[in-house]
Amino acid sequence: MEEKELPYVLTDTIGGPHGVYLEHMEFMKKYFNLVAMKEFPENQKYLGEKIKAIYIWWQKPAVNRELLQSLPNLKIIANFGAGVDHLDLKLISSFGVKVTNTPLAVSNATADLGMALMLASSRRLVEGCQITVSPDTEQFAADWLGEDVTGATLGIIGMGRIGYKVAKRAKAFDMKILYHNRNRRKEEEEQAVGACFCEKMEDLLQQSDFVMLVVNLTPQTHKLIGKRELELMKPTATLINICRGPVIDQDALVEALQNKVIKAAALDVTYPEPLPRDHPLLKLKNIIITPHIGTATKQARWLMMKSIVENIFSALNGLPIPNEVFP
Amino acid sequence: MEEYELPVLLVNEVGGICGVLEAHVDFLKTHFNLITMKEFLENKNILSKKVQAIYVWWHKPVIDHELLQSLPNLKVIANSGVGMDHLDLKLISGCGIKMANCPHAVSSSTADTGMALLLASARRLVEGCQIAVSLDTECFAPDWLGEEVTGATLGIIGMGNVGYKIALRAKAFEMKILYHNRKQRKEEEEQAIGAIYCKKIEDLLQQSDFVMLAVTLTPQTHKLIGKRELELMKPTAILINISRGLVVDQEALLEALRTGIIKAAALDVTYPEPLPRDHPLLKLKNIIITPHLGIKTHKTTRMITEEAVANLLAALNGLPMPSEVLPD
Numbered sequence: 001m002e003e004k005e006l007p008y009v010l011t012d013t014i015g016g017p018h019g020v021y022l023e024h025m026e027f028m029k030k031y032f033n034l035v036a037m038k039e040f041p042e043n044q045k046y047l048g049e050k051i052k053a054i055y056i057w058w059q060k061p062a063v064n065r066e067l068l069q070s071l072p073n074l075k076i077i078a079n080f081g082a083g084v085d086h087l088d089l090k091l092i093s094s095f096g097v098k099v100t101n102t103p104l105a106v107s108n109a110t111a112d113l114g115m116a117l118m119l120a121s122s123r124r125l126v127e128g129c130q131i132t133v134s135p136d137t138e139q140f141a142a143d144w145l146g147e148d149v150t151g152a153t154l155g156i157i158g159m160g161r162i163g164y165k166v167a168k169r170a171k172a173f174d175m176k177i178l179y180h181n182r183n184r185r186k187e188e189e190e191q192a193v194g195a196c197f198c199e200k201m202e203d204l205l206q207q208s209d210f211v212m213l214v215v216n217l218t219p220q221t222h223k224l225i226g227k228r229e230l231e232l233m234k235p236t237a238t239l240i241n242i243c244r245g246p247v248i249d250q251d252a253l254v255e256a257l258q259n260k261v262i263k264a265a266a267l268d269v270t271y272p273e274p275l276p277r278d279h280p281l282l283k284l285k286n287i288i289i290t291p292h293i294g295t296a297t298k299q300a301r302w303l304m305m306k307s308i309v310e311n312i313f314s315a316l317n318g319l320p321i322p323n324e325v326f327p
Numbered sequence: 328m329e330e331y332e333l334p335v336l337l338v339n340e341v342g343g344i345c346g347v348l349e350a351h352v353d354f355l356k357t358h359f360n361l362i363t364m365k366e367f368l369e370n371k372n373i374l375s376k377k378v379q380a381i382y383v384w385w386h387k388p389v390i391d392h393e394l395l396q397s398l399p400n401l402k403v404i405a406n407s408g409v410g411m412d413h414l415d416l417k418l419i420s421g422c423g424i425k426m427a428n429c430p431h432a433v434s435s436s437t438a439d440t441g442m443a444l445l446l447a448s449a450r451r452l453v454e455g456c457q458i459a460v461s462l463d464t465e466c467f468a469p470d471w472l473g474e475e476v477t478g479a480t481l482g483i484i485g486m487g488n489v490g491y492k493i494a495l496r497a498k499a500f501e502m503k504i505l506y507h508n509r510k511q512r513k514e515e516e517e518q519a520i521g522a523i524y525c526k527k528i529e530d531l532l533q534q535s536d537f538v539m540l541a542v543t544l545t546p547q548t549h550k551l552i553g554k555r556e557l558e559l560m561k562p563t564a565i566l567i568n569i570s571r572g573l574v575v576d577q578e579a580l581l582e583a584l585r586t587g588i589i590k591a592a593a594l595d596v597t598y599p600e601p602l603p604r605d606h607p608l609l610k611l612k613n614i615i616i617t618p619h620l621g622i623k624t625h626k627t628t629r630m631i632t633e634e635a636v637a638n639l640l641a642a643l644n645g646l647p648m649p650s651e652v653l654p655d
Contacts, residue, residue: 017468058469108477112500116446123443123624128617129453133609137601140618141344142385148624150435172499173439274464282460289459290452291467297450297475 007316008033008050010040010071012060020057024305031309037061049073053312059086068095076315078308079325081295082106082162083244085217089327100311100323103161105303110214110294111165114242117266117288118154118170118210121238122147126288147209147236149173155208157201157224158215158243159185166212167193178204205232210240217244225249230256238264242294245271254280257287268294334643335360335377337367337398339387347384350625351632355382358636364388376400380639382632386413395422403642405635406652408622409433409489410571412544416654426652427638430488432630437541437621438492441569444593444617445481445497445537448565449474453615474536474565474590477501482535484528484551485542485570486512493539494520507531532559537567544571545655552576557583565591569621572598577608584611595620 009032013019020034028034034055040047048070054063056079061067063077074097079087082103092099120126123146131137131144154170156163159181167177170193177195179185184197198204205211211233215221225239226249233239239262241248250271256262264286273292275281281289295301307323314321336359340346346363347355355361359380367374375397381388381404388394390404395418403425406414411428419426447453450473458464458471481497483490486508494504497520504522506512511524525531532538538560542548552566553576560566566589568575577598583589591613600619602609608616622631634650641648 017470018466019469021470108501109475112446112476113450115500116443116450116452119439119443120447120452123440123620125443125447125617125620126453126456128620129615131618132601132616135604137604137618139344140601142346143342143344143348144618145623145625145628146620148436148626149439151626169496169499172496173442174435273467274459277462277464288456290455291459291464291471293450293455293471293473296472298472299475299478301472 006031006033007052007312008035008047009053009055009312010035010037010047010051010061011055012037012057018058020055021301021305024302027305028309031313044070052076052316053078055308055312056080056087063087063092065091068092068097076100076312076321078311078315080304080308082110083217084325085244085246089325093327098315098321099325100308100315100321101325102304102307102311103323105300105307106295107161107165109297109300110162110242111169113268113290113294114162114166114212114214114240115169117240117242117268117290118212118238119149121240121264121266121288122149122152122210149175149210151175152209153178153207155179155198155204155211156195157181157204157211157213158221159195160214160216162242163212163214164189164193166214167195178208180204201229202232205229206234208237209234210238212240213243213247215243215247217246221247223247223249225253227252227255230261233262235260236263238262238266240266242268245269245273250281254284257281257284260286264288266290268292333358333360334379335362335374336380336382336639337362337364337378337388338382338384339364345385345387347382348628348632351629354632355636358640371397379403379643380405382635382639383407383414390414390419392418395419395424403427403639403648405429405638407628407631407635410544411652412571412573416652420654425642425648427635427642427648427650428652429631429634429638430650432627432634433622434488434492436624436627437489437569438496440595440617440621441489441493441539441541441567442496443620444567444569444595444615445539445565446476448567448591448593448615449476449479449537454612474563476537479503479536480505480534481537481539482506482525482531483522483539483541484508484531485540485548486522487541487543489569490539490541491516491520493541494522502537505531505534528556529559532556533561535564536561537565540566540568540570540574542570542574544573548574550574550576552580554579554582557588560589562587562590564589565593567593569595572596572600581607581611584608584613591615593617 054077076098079101153176156179159179180201342349383406405427480503483506486506
């Protein structure tokens with residue numbers, strides 16, 4: 001009897017410094033025939049019919065009309081990561097193709113990084129490391145001080161899975177927690193983390209010592225934080241971004257940091273990534289920028305991959321799809 | 328009528344790199360006649376008998392036999408911080424002088440420092456910042472990874488005020504918490520943080536992904552972590568020290584980091600501080616060292632001075648001191 005062939009899944013690159021990890025490949029081989037983009041053009045006619053799923057790795061391959069048209073049996077586009085702002089959801093849906101992301105797998109690692117950035121920024125950790133190794137350092141100055149995280153007020157904008165996990169962690173530091181979200185959370189959920197809902201974002205901005213951005217990037221959240229919002233923040237406040245660069249008006253942020261409208265910023269995400277090497281944000285003293293490492297742990301990436309396998313498997317077998325994203 | 332004179336408080340200096348913070352001076356002056364060491368030495372004959380209290384700020388002034396002998400009416404010494412290892416407790420106590428530290432003011436800030444170092448080290452934050460600004464950076468590599476903190480095992484050595492607060496914070500990251508301490512904590516305290524007691528330090532070392540040192544420096548904890556202890560740790564483990572440099576055998580640590588016996592270290596304290604500029608620890612890639620940040624915030628330093636003043640005033644008024652330190 002003919003053995004059933006494993007479904008074909010298209011991805012960008014396999015292996016190497018930029019491709020799907022080889023350890024992940026080993027696992028996925030049991031479920032799929034993974035095909036790299038470079039193989040596709042040569043074998044377009046043959047593979048075109050066979051490919052049922054696309055595995056989006058680092059926002060590639062770019063999903064445009066041309067690609068969609070060349071894959072008549074495509075059922076699902078599975079994204080590695082939670083953010084799908086790089087995908088044209090309406091276009092994809094018009095081809096009858098489903099889209100999934102991996103929101104659960106990213107949540108712990110991203111929440112942890114949000115806390116790491118808040119602590120590093122407030123305690124001047126990066127600057128401190130530079131002082132300890134600098135050839136000019138003769139002694140540690142007693143008047144070189146940071147700010148406490150314990151007992152401070154954290155305003156979380158975006159109280160989804162990640163935002164909620166940030167709140168749980170922050171609560172253990174006796175922080176006062178405010179949040180702003182499209183929808184208010186249930187009372188028990190609020191009480192569990194001691195979070196106060198701010199229906200108006202302005203209230204959150206005016207009261208917070210730390211403002212943490214944890215929203216999806218949508219047309220509504222594009223440049224959510226601009227000149228006006230930065231001016232509403234305390235001059236002693238720190239802005240932390242762990243979601244998407246375009247949520248902040250970067251030019252307004254440069255100005256706010258230069259003029260001390262806010263005290264400091266800590267960004268895991270910018271627009272673009274990386275920033276041009278001469279970008280003014282890179283020159284400021286009151287900012288720390290990390291290279292989009294929100295999910296950069298072995299464990300998170302492994303869980304994300306398994307989530308993709310599950311999403312694709314479910315879609316191709318007519319089962320309920322765990323993490324479908326709708327336009 | 329004789330005006331009530333405020334008691335004379337001696338500090339080493341005010342302001343600058345080493346001195347008592349300028350921001351605290353007004354507060355100190357509401358309770359004391361503040362004099363600096365310079366003023367004292369210039370006017371030793373008159374001031375010698377007047378000094379009743381000393382506020383030791385970042386280990387100065389050095390309290391030695393000579394100083395104590397020149398202050399016949401000294402009643403109390405308060406230390407800005409919790410570690411008293413730089414003070415000869417027996418000598419001071421032998422002169423009938425009371426001593427105090429500031430255990431309450433320091434604990435949250437120090438615990439926050441411990442968590443900051445743990446997270447920064449696990450997620451390679453400092454290295455990441457360098458990549459983000461480096462002129463050579465063209466793209467961010469997908470295969471650049473750190474270690475997950477959520478769900479990992481944290482072993483806390485020293486479960487005093489600071490250790491306990493670290494455990495409270497780590498619990499919110501769903502970390503598995505092991506601890507080793509001179510004494511086991513009460514069951515309710517253990518349950519509140521989900522911590523498991525390891526009577527033998529070896530058990531903690533062998534199971535932990537992160538080992539955090541939060542002990543006081545005593546003869547027993549001197550070089551507590553040496554070659555043997557480092558070899559017991561997992562090769563994927565990270566050592567974090569927020570207690571005192573001397574708790575770790577620095578030579579052994581250097582060797583362990585160079586040869587991959589442990590994965591990385593994050594030190595807020597070293598011996599000495601700062602390290603000599605050519606010290607090999609400063610050159611390693613798998614270490615982050617911070618300049619004794621432990622309590623260095625505006626709020627906490629203020630709380631420390633307030634706690635010190637409360638102790639000084641209690642001692643001068645013959646009242647029980649909030650945090651008296653007795654020699655062992």
